[in-house]
Structures are given as structure tokens and as C-alpha cells.
Amino acid sequence: MDDLLSDPTTVLVVGGRERAVAQVRSGSAGSFDEVVVVVDSVEAALATLSDRRDVGCVLVTAAPTDASVVEACERIHAVDEHRPILLSLDDSAGRTAARATQVGASEIVLDEDDLPDRLAAAVDRYERRRDQAAESSMFRAILDGVEGAVYVKDRAARHLRKSTSPGDFSSEEFIGKTDVEVYGESDNTLASYEDDLRVIEEGEPIYDKEASYTTPDGTHWSWTTKLPWKHDGEVVGLVGWTRDVTEIVERRERLKCQDERMEEFVRSIRHDVKSPIQIASGRIALARETGDVTTLEQASEAITRIDEILDDLTQTVLENSSLSPEGVGVGQSSPVSLSDLLEDVWELVGFDAASLEIEFGADAVVNAPRSSIRPVLENLLKNAVDHGCSGVTVRVGPLPSGGLYVADDGPGIPEAERERVLEDGYTTTRTGTGTGLSIVTNIAEQRNWELSLTESWAGGARVELRNALVVSDPSVVPTAEETFSLTDGIDVGDVIVAGESTLEGDEWHVSGSGKNIYGEWNEFHFRCASVDGPVRIEGQFTDLDGANEWSTAGLMIRDGLDDEASYGHVGLTAGHGTKIDWRTSRGEGGTTRHLEESSLDAPWYRLDRVGDTLTIYCSTDGRSWRPLDQRRVELTDPVRVGTTVCSVQPEELARSTVEHLTVTRLDPE
Incomplete structure (x- = not known):
């Protein structure tokens, strides 16, 4: 395409018939400005075309010394099909001229007096065609690339x-x-x-x-x-x-979210520190007035809480540097004991006449950074105490569909006020800041938790925190001797490309297409077994060749094979860490959590079913297991248990390799 930098001002004459050459030279001196180059052989013509970028037209006036007119036209045309070849032969070469037009000659000039004008027109036409062809090629390169x-x-x-x-x-x-x-x-x-x-x-x-x-x-x-x-x-x-520009917009939104979170965090710290400072100041003043040094213990506890808030501040800054807003930091933070945390918070916000009832077992955990879950529980418990009666009872327990609730037997919140209560600045007291529940709302949004207000068992307030990763009973159920083979390879849903699954030694190789395992979508390949009763499936995902960053491979326990079935699912995505999916009732929309943690090295996953309770675990070595989430799911025996692959690119396949994949009977005591 460097021809575009040269003006096609040269006419190449092949054959050298004197009268024709004379007409061309006279034209170049008068009616057009082209340079004339005369050669007597095809080889010389081809060499000229190779060396020069300014040849805009070829004129064949006679047979060259090394080829016929027809062969000359054919070989010259092969160099550039857009460059015009004119013929100006003697009167006896009519048949030759006709044959030459069939192999590349563009026109025949019968009257040699017309040569200058015809050549000028041909050169002009070639320049336009050359430029148009180049522009078309450039545009095609843009379209293709x-x-x-x-x-x-x-x-x-x-x-x-x-x-x-x-x-x-x-x-x-x-x-x-x-x-x-x-x-x-x-x-x-x-x-x-x-x-x-x-x-x-x-x-x-x-x-x-x-x-x-x-x-x-x-x-x-x-x-x-x-x-x-x-x-x-x-x-x-x-x-x-x-x-x-999804990545650009998501990055922009993350930065915006971080700015908002930092602003809210500063307000949250101000709010959280205010209570222990007030408590410490009040207890110290009381000790001075009465001489009762026992009140200093409560002041010391409040000061300890201030230290904890500062520690949480440090932890939050570290988390914000490495986690997305929705990430729970699997592999970066430990599960938080709910009982210990609730008792610790109650020591700070409770008082003698109030009572706390914890409906969780002693081993219940929540998978969330302590710096997120503590201010949520602290503000909810404090709100219940501040707005309840003197002998208020506060109850905290699990939600069967996932998450937890905080309820009290206080005066409650009128239905018309429930949405406003969660807004920033809403308060019912003259000295209140109106930030307590808005802090809860903001943290819930950042963590992808669903927050709602309703009425408690006693007509008081009940705050429900859904989609939080709560494991109420992480106790491990022993296994029995019985194991199950994954006998069925099935495409669930209306997939476009059929999947397949094969066992090679200890490795399962599974491929699948499908739209997604998300919300209403249920399309994937499923290698599974049919099992009655309590069961466990576990395996190590050593490879995932995704069709895109959302492609997923995982483990599933499912009520059936139709796309309306309820299920629990955990797996690895190609670009967004661990993915947890639930459909707790048949036909309802599913819920999904992308944990967005740093990539685990060949992660292990496990899924236990006991009755209607499914518990999800993860591990880095297949020995030490971390409980991730637990929910009640409508299940009817027999259930389907197996491994999944979904490409999230309906016309393409994703492929996974799973090792140590086992399905084992559980033996609950």
C-alpha cells in the first residue's frame, strides 16, 4: 500500500512501435503530464512495475521480444488487476487484441490520435480505483480487527x-x-x-x-x-x-462506591465510637461522685471497645485494598462465631433489665469480615434496646432460607414507617443522629445482603438479613461405608451444544454449555447419581477452561432434573472466584453469591445434605474444611447429586477437570 504515497504519473509502453510511442510522447508534452517509459520485453516491463510505484497505465503497442501480446497482457494484469492496460496495435492484429482483452487488457485504441486523451483518462481512472480499493481494504481491516x-x-x-x-x-x-x-x-x-x-x-x-x-x-x-x-x-x-465498556464502568462504579463507603465509614466510626465514649465518661463520673470503683470496670470495657473499633478500622482498610464490595474474603478472613460476637456486643449495649436470647448453636458462624458484621449487630441490638421497654427481650436467630434475624418485643415499627427507618438521618429522638440503621443498610448493600423490616413474634420489630453466609450448625456428620457412582451424564435445560463427561483414572473430564445457573436460568451439563437420604459430595477442581470469565464448574444437590427443581450449588468460576447458588423452593428464582476471593490453588468443595438442610464447605487441601453457607431446601427423595459445568456462552463449551470426586452416604446419629 506504499503505492498510495506516489502519484501514478508514468505510462509504461511495451513493444515500442514508433508511431504509437511518438503519439504518447507528444501527448506527455501537451495534453497530459505523464512520464513515458518504453521497454521492449515483458521481463523489462515486470521489472519496471516492481521498481516503480508511479506507473498509472500500461500501453502495449506491439508484441514484446520475449512473449506474445496476449501473454504480455496476462502477466502484466497479474501484477495489479486495477492498473489499466491499453492496446494500440497495427491494423492486422485485430484478433490478437480481442484475445488480449479476455486475459486483462482493458481497452483497445483504434485511432492513435486519441492515445493522449485515452491515456490521461486511464491514468485518472486507475488512481481513483487504486484509492477506492485501498480505502475498501482499510475499512475491511477495521471491520475485521x-x-x-x-x-x-x-x-x-x-x-x-x-x-x-x-x-x-x-x-x-x-x-x-x-x-x-x-x-x-x-x-x-x-x-x-x-x-x-x-x-x-x-x-x-x-x-x-x-x-x-x-x-x-x-x-x-x-x-x-x-x-x-x-x-x-x-x-x-x-x-x-x-x-x-463493562470493565471501565464497573471500575468507575467501584471507585464511586469506595468513595461513598469511605465517607460512610467515617460517619460510622464517629457513630460507633460515640456510645462507648459516653459509657466510659458516665461510669468514670459516677465513680468520682460515689467512690464506687466497680463502675470503672464498665468504663474499661467501653475503652476496650474503642480499641476494637480502631482494630476494625485497620482491618477494613486492608480489606478495601484487596476485596470487591461484595467479596467475603474466603481464604483471607476466618468465619466469625455468632454466639461469641453477640455476647460481646451485648456486654456493651445491653443493660440489666434487658435480655438477649440467642437461637443459634454455640458453633454457628457467619462468613463475613468482622469489621462488617459487628457494626450491623451492634447497631441492631442497640436500636432494639434504645427503643424497647425497660425489660425488652431481644432474640437473634437463623433464617431457614439463609441469613439471620434480630427481633424484639418492644413497640415495633409501623408498617408505613419501615422504609423510612432505614434511611440516613431518620431518628425519633432529639439527640439521635439517625445513622444507626442507615449504617446497617449501607453495609448490607455492600455485602449483597438483603435487608427487610417486619413484625416480631411479640408485635415488636424484626430485622431480617437475608443472603448472608450463615452456617447455623456446622457440625460434621460422619460418613457410612456406602458410596455412589456418577452413572448419568445429562444436559439440564434447553442447551444448544451438548455436553459430555468421562472418567479417566481418578479424573472426571466434564464439558458443558448453557446460559447460566443464575436466577431463572438453569442450563448446564450434569454428571450425577440418584441418591436417597443423607449424602455428601466432594471433589477438587484442578482445571476450568471457561468460554468466558463467568463460566462455572461445581457440585450440586438437586431435587430433580427439570429446570424448575430446587437445588444447592457451589463451584469455581473462570474469573470471579467461588460461586454459590440456591433455589430453596421449586419454581422460584434462584439467588447467587460471587465471593470474588483471591484465586484458590485447585480449590476443594463439599456439599452435605441431611434432611432438607444443605451445607456448603470449601477447602484448600481436602482435609481442613471451612463451612461457607447453610440453607433449608425443599428436597424429595431421591435427589440428584453430581458435578456441573456451564459455559455461560450458549454456543460454546466450557471444560473442567475434577479429581477425588466422591459421593458418600452420611450417617447422622
């Missing part, structure tokens, strides 16, 4: 050209169609079509318009630029470029 979708549309917003984007329809399926005709009617496609028409009708461009759309692998964002396409001053269509 640019990231995102590049397209050209006519005045009716129908595609004339379209690049092929990964995961999209082929470019041929767009030609002659609008976005609405390709994708169907939706808010996004209708808005895009309206933008097309506005650009075409008004002639005004659109730059970097941001839009979001949902696919089976989550929400994506795009930026679109559309420019009016003008020809001879008239808008004849548009040229556009749409690119995926």
Missing part, C-alpha cells in the same frame, strides 16, 4: 456493512436489517433505532452514548458513537461504533 461492532447503515437504518463481534450474530445476518429486526423489540433496540433515525434525519452525531443490557452472564455496558455518512453533501446513512 477493531474491538467492538463497526457498522454502516443506509437512510432507513438498515445495515449495509457490519463487523463480526464475538458472541453476536454473524455479520451476514445483519445485512438489510435494522437493529429491531435483528434483535427484536426491546427498550435498548428501540432506543438504538431512534438514535439511528435522529442522526440520519438531523445530521448530528452522537458520541459515546452509554447503555446497559442484560445477558445470561450478567449486566454489560456499552458506549456508542454514530456519525452521519455524507455523499456529495447529502446524508445517505450513518457510520457507527459500539464497544463493550
Whole structure:
């Protein structure tokens, strides 16, 4: 393409017939400005074309010394099919000229007096064709290589050209169609079509318009630029470029979220420190007035709490440097004992007349940073004590569908006020700051917990924290001798590409397609066994070749094989750490948690079923197991137990390798 840097001002004459050459030279001195180069052989002509980039036309006037006219035209045409070849032969070569036009000659000049004008026109035509071919090649390179979708549309917003984007329809399926005709009617496609028409009708461009759309692998964002396409001053269509900017938008939102979290964190620290300072100050003042030094113990406890808050501050800063807002930090923080934490908080916020009832077992844990769960429980318990009667009873316990609740037998919260109570600044006292429950709300949003207010068993307030990773009873159930073979390889849901699963030695190799295991979607390959009663499945995921970053491979216990079945599922994603999925009742929408932890080295997972309770575990070595989550799931024997693969790219397969995969009978005492 370096030819584009040279003007095609040279005419190459092959054959050297004197009268024709004379006419060309006279033309170059008068009616056109081209340089004339004369050669007598095809080899010399080809060498000239190789050495020079400014040849705009070839004129064959006679047979060269080393080839026929026809052969000369054929070989010269092969060098550049766009460069014109003119023939100006003597009167006896009519048949030869006709044959030459069949192999590359572009026109025959019968009247040699016309040669100067015909050559000038041919050179001009070649320059236009050369430039058009180069521009077409450049545009094709853009279509084939640019990231995102590049397209050209006519005045009716129908595609004339379209690049092929990964995961999209082929470019041929767009030609002659609008976005609405390709994708169907939706808010996004209708808005895009309206933008097309506005650009075409008004002639005004659109730059970097941001839009979001949902696919089976989550929400994506795009930026679109559309420019009016003008020809001879008239808008004849548009040229556009749409690119995926999900990573950019997510990074922007993370930074925004971090700013908001830091601002809220400062307010939270101010609020959390206020109570122990007040307690310490009050107890010290009381000791001075009465001489009762026992009150100093309570002051000491309050000061200890201030130290803990400062420790939490340090921990939170460390977490914010390595975790996403939703991450729970598997492998980076230990499960928090709920009983110990509740008793510790109650020592600070409770008083003699109030009572705390803990419905959790002594070994119950929550998988969340202590710096997140402590201020939640502290604010909820303090709120119950502050707004309850003098002998208020506060009860904390597990939710069967996952999470925990804090309830009291105080006056409760009117239904009309429940949403406002969670807002920042809401308070019912003159001295209140209105930040307590808003802190709970913000932490819940950051951790992807679902917060709701309802009525307690006694008509008081009940705050429910759903989708928190709570394990009420992490006790390990012993196994029996009986094991089960994974006999069935089944595609669940309406998958496009069939999966398969094979056992080679101790390794299961499983491949699967499917939209997702998420919300309403249930499409994946399932290698499974049918089992009655208590059961455990565990295995080590040593490899996952994902079709994209959301592809997943895991372990599942499922009520059946239809896509409405309830289930519990844990697994590894290609780019977002551990993924936990639940559908606790048949036909309902599922819930998902991406833990977003740092990548574990060949993680182990385990799933235990005892009755309707499923417990999920993870491990780094297959010996020391950490309980992750526990929920009640509607299950009817026999259940399906096995390993899954879902590509989250419906037309492609993802592949996993699972070692030490076992299904074992449990023997609860």
C-alpha cells in the first residue's frame, strides 16, 4: 500500500512501435503530464512495475521480444488487476487484441490520435480505483480487527456493512436489517433505532452514548458513537461504533462506591465510637461522685471497645485494598462465631433489665469480615434496646432460607414507617443522629445482603438479613461405608451444544454449555447419581477452561432434573472466584453469591445434605474444611447429586477437570 504515497504519473509502453510511442510522447508534452517509459520485453516491463510505484497505465503497442501480446497482457494484469492496460496495435492484429482483452487488457485504441486523451483518462481512472480499493481494504481491516461492532447503515437504518463481534450474530445476518429486526423489540433496540433515525434525519452525531443490557452472564455496558455518512453533501446513512465498556464502568462504579463507603465509614466510626465514649465518661463520673470503683470496670470495657473499633478500622482498610464490595474474603478472613460476637456486643449495649436470647448453636458462624458484621449487630441490638421497654427481650436467630434475624418485643415499627427507618438521618429522638440503621443498610448493600423490616413474634420489630453466609450448625456428620457412582451424564435445560463427561483414572473430564445457573436460568451439563437420604459430595477442581470469565464448574444437590427443581450449588468460576447458588423452593428464582476471593490453588468443595438442610464447605487441601453457607431446601427423595459445568456462552463449551470426586452416604446419629 506504499503505492498510495506516489502519484501514478508514468505510462509504461511495451513493444515500442514508433508511431504509437511518438503519439504518447507528444501527448506527455501537451495534453497530459505523464512520464513515458518504453521497454521492449515483458521481463523489462515486470521489472519496471516492481521498481516503480508511479506507473498509472500500461500501453502495449506491439508484441514484446520475449512473449506474445496476449501473454504480455496476462502477466502484466497479474501484477495489479486495477492498473489499466491499453492496446494500440497495427491494423492486422485485430484478433490478437480481442484475445488480449479476455486475459486483462482493458481497452483497445483504434485511432492513435486519441492515445493522449485515452491515456490521461486511464491514468485518472486507475488512481481513483487504486484509492477506492485501498480505502475498501482499510475499512475491511477495521471491520475485521477493531474491538467492538463497526457498522454502516443506509437512510432507513438498515445495515449495509457490519463487523463480526464475538458472541453476536454473524455479520451476514445483519445485512438489510435494522437493529429491531435483528434483535427484536426491546427498550435498548428501540432506543438504538431512534438514535439511528435522529442522526440520519438531523445530521448530528452522537458520541459515546452509554447503555446497559442484560445477558445470561450478567449486566454489560456499552458506549456508542454514530456519525452521519455524507455523499456529495447529502446524508445517505450513518457510520457507527459500539464497544463493550463493562470493565471501565464497573471500575468507575467501584471507585464511586469506595468513595461513598469511605465517607460512610467515617460517619460510622464517629457513630460507633460515640456510645462507648459516653459509657466510659458516665461510669468514670459516677465513680468520682460515689467512690464506687466497680463502675470503672464498665468504663474499661467501653475503652476496650474503642480499641476494637480502631482494630476494625485497620482491618477494613486492608480489606478495601484487596476485596470487591461484595467479596467475603474466603481464604483471607476466618468465619466469625455468632454466639461469641453477640455476647460481646451485648456486654456493651445491653443493660440489666434487658435480655438477649440467642437461637443459634454455640458453633454457628457467619462468613463475613468482622469489621462488617459487628457494626450491623451492634447497631441492631442497640436500636432494639434504645427503643424497647425497660425489660425488652431481644432474640437473634437463623433464617431457614439463609441469613439471620434480630427481633424484639418492644413497640415495633409501623408498617408505613419501615422504609423510612432505614434511611440516613431518620431518628425519633432529639439527640439521635439517625445513622444507626442507615449504617446497617449501607453495609448490607455492600455485602449483597438483603435487608427487610417486619413484625416480631411479640408485635415488636424484626430485622431480617437475608443472603448472608450463615452456617447455623456446622457440625460434621460422619460418613457410612456406602458410596455412589456418577452413572448419568445429562444436559439440564434447553442447551444448544451438548455436553459430555468421562472418567479417566481418578479424573472426571466434564464439558458443558448453557446460559447460566443464575436466577431463572438453569442450563448446564450434569454428571450425577440418584441418591436417597443423607449424602455428601466432594471433589477438587484442578482445571476450568471457561468460554468466558463467568463460566462455572461445581457440585450440586438437586431435587430433580427439570429446570424448575430446587437445588444447592457451589463451584469455581473462570474469573470471579467461588460461586454459590440456591433455589430453596421449586419454581422460584434462584439467588447467587460471587465471593470474588483471591484465586484458590485447585480449590476443594463439599456439599452435605441431611434432611432438607444443605451445607456448603470449601477447602484448600481436602482435609481442613471451612463451612461457607447453610440453607433449608425443599428436597424429595431421591435427589440428584453430581458435578456441573456451564459455559455461560450458549454456543460454546466450557471444560473442567475434577479429581477425588466422591459421593458418600452420611450417617447422622
